[in-house]
Amino acid sequence: MTATMIATTSAQRLAVRAPAKVYLICLAILLAGYAFAGKGFAYLGFPPFYIGEIVLSIGFLMLFLGGYAWYLPKLPLFPLFMIFCAIGLARTIPYLPKYGVDAARDAVLWGYSLFALITAVLVGRSGSLVRGLLWYRKAIPAFLIFNLVFMAGFGLVAPLLPLWPGTEVSVIELRPGDVGCHLAGVGAFLLLKLHRTFPQARPTRRTEALWWLGWLVILGVVACDSRAAMVTVAFVLLLIVCFKGIGLRQAGLAAAVSILLLGASLGSFDLPGERSRSLSVEQLLDNAGSVFSDQNASFRNAETREWRIDWWDTILDYTIYGPLFWTGKGYGINLAVDDGFDTDNGKTRDPHNGHLTTLARSGVPGIVAWIVLQLSFAALLLRFYLKARRLRQEWWARVDLFIICYWAAFMINGSFDVFFESPQGAIWFWSVVGFGLAAAMTQRTLFATLSAGQAAQPAYRKKLPRGSAHALAKRGAA
Numbered sequence: 001m002t003a004t005m006i007a008t009t010s011a012q013r014l015a016v017r018a019p020a021k022v023y024l025i026c027l028a029i030l031l032a033g034y035a036f037a038g039k040g041f042a043y044l045g046f047p048p049f050y051i052g053e054i055v056l057s058i059g060f061l062m063l064f065l066g067g068y069a070w071y072l073p074k075l076p077l078f079p080l081f082m083i084f085c086a087i088g089l090a091r092t093i094p095y096l097p098k099y100g101v102d103a104a105r106d107a108v109l110w111g112y113s114l115f116a117l118i119t120a121v122l123v124g125r126s127g128s129l130v131r132g133l134l135w136y137r138k139a140i141p142a143f144l145i146f147n148l149v150f151m152a153g154f155g156l157v158a159p160l161l162p163l164w165p166g167t168e169v170s171v172i173e174l175r176p177g178d179v180g181c182h183l184a185g186v187g188a189f190l191l192l193k194l195h196r197t198f199p200q201a202r203p204t205r206r207t208e209a210l211w212w213l214g215w216l217v218i219l220g221v222v223a224c225d226s227r228a229a230m231v232t233v234a235f236v237l238l239l240i241v242c243f244k245g246i247g248l249r250q251a252g253l254a255a256a257v258s259i260l261l262l263g264a265s266l267g268s269f270d271l272p273g274e275r276s277r278s279l280s281v282e283q284l285l286d287n288a289g290s291v292f293s294d295q296n297a298s299f300r301n302a303e304t305r306e307w308r309i310d311w312w313d314t315i316l317d318y319t320i321y322g323p324l325f326w327t328g329k330g331y332g333i334n335l336a337v338d339d340g341f342d343t344d345n346g347k348t349r350d351p352h353n354g355h356l357t358t359l360a361r362s363g364v365p366g367i368v369a370w371i372v373l374q375l376s377f378a379a380l381l382l383r384f385y386l387k388a389r390r391l392r393q394e395w396w397a398r399v400d401l402f403i404i405c406y407w408a409a410f411m412i413n414g415s416f417d418v419f420f421e422s423p424q425g426a427i428w429f430w431s432v433v434g435f436g437l438a439a440a441m442t443q444r445t446l447f448a449t450l451s452a453g454q455a456a457q458p459a460y461r462k463k464l465p466r467g468s469a470h471a472l473a474k475r476g477a478a
Helices: 002-037 051-065 069-074 078-090 093-099 101-106 114-126 129-150 154-160 176-191 205-225 227-244 248-266 281-292 299-318 335-339 354-390 394-413 423-451 469-477
Strands: none
Touching: 002 051, 002 114, 002 129, 002 423, 051 069, 051 114, 051 423, 069 078, 069 114, 078 093, 078 114, 078 354, 093 101, 114 129, 114 423, 129 176, 129 205, 129 423, 176 205, 176 227, 176 394, 176 423, 205 227, 227 394, 299 335, 299 354, 335 354, 354 394, 354 423, 394 423
16 A cells, blocks of 8 residues: 555656656757857747747646646746736737738747746746756856857858758857857856856866866957957956955956956957957957947947947837837837838848837837836845845855846847847746746745744755755855
């Protein structure tokens, strides 16, 4: 009788955990593909049903098979997600008959937010947050090595890559801004020493030094080609310094960056870069100057900056100050063509700013829902970060700050590039939001137990057990 009960209980647990594990494996493969191959990986699938939509469908299926769907309304910020999606849906449905696939493609701006809800439920309820962080830690060296080869040698590697049939997109097509976001995330993960809290994957000092060297080289390459990447990484590093204070590691990183720039200026290297820019110190300084002013910036940088600002002003004129205040232009129409800023025969659709794309397509109600949702998410994690510090849960405080930094990196890059409108950017962004919600759910239970004075943290074991967030938290705090 006892053996039958044990077998039944084990089968029930497996039936609940298996769907979550299936989704998390699929999500991990998807995110890795986007991080390593960028836009090229996004074209994997059966048009117009690509790999992102396939994994999203799997997520919905696993949500119901595992009986997790009932937890959706209990998620933090769930009403705000529903309001944001409802506004987006209302501005998409009327344009489906006219624009068809284009309307559905533009709707990913709000539609991919479903990744956040599915990820939050499946990660939070299955206790897989720590496992996800462990997978991220194990992917760091591969990410750095790959980008050292690909980004630094783009001019030599790119012509050898095949194209997807019927497109001009190569199988690997990375945007410097996207790489900058992930560099910011990796930098935050290492600076917060989260990689040292996994004993089965802890690097040696020499290995860690090599990681930082590769990180700096990749940063120099992408910063020469993207102002968004430069601003993104700088802001995240500044954010960590503000929260954690200036320590020896931060000072060492700043010194290493200074030495790298000084050595490059003395030894003037000039490699072929993407988008007709050279990878040189002059280009790096030109990019930095063009972020704030047109003076002393190259003609290309100044022209691009002026084009964007003019387009953004036009959007503000017909929404906030114009007749499309409540509605926007909807999802499906090519904004570049309709607004008069088309420079590449209709290939560009959005104004290189995800926030203003939301305003242009959903009107003021849409942008207000977007801003409230994002600020509420940041405030939620900040509240748990401060509570973790107060309860001396140092590991959880690091996790909260890491997610905040990653979220901030995406928000900054999305202000300069077509990021939230693309699957390789939007799915990563909403997945990080989902992990943040899962972290908030886990901490809510843990901190309530700690506040009640109960022993909530089991003993730490060297082999990472399933659902061991509390155990690893204890180790990280030590």
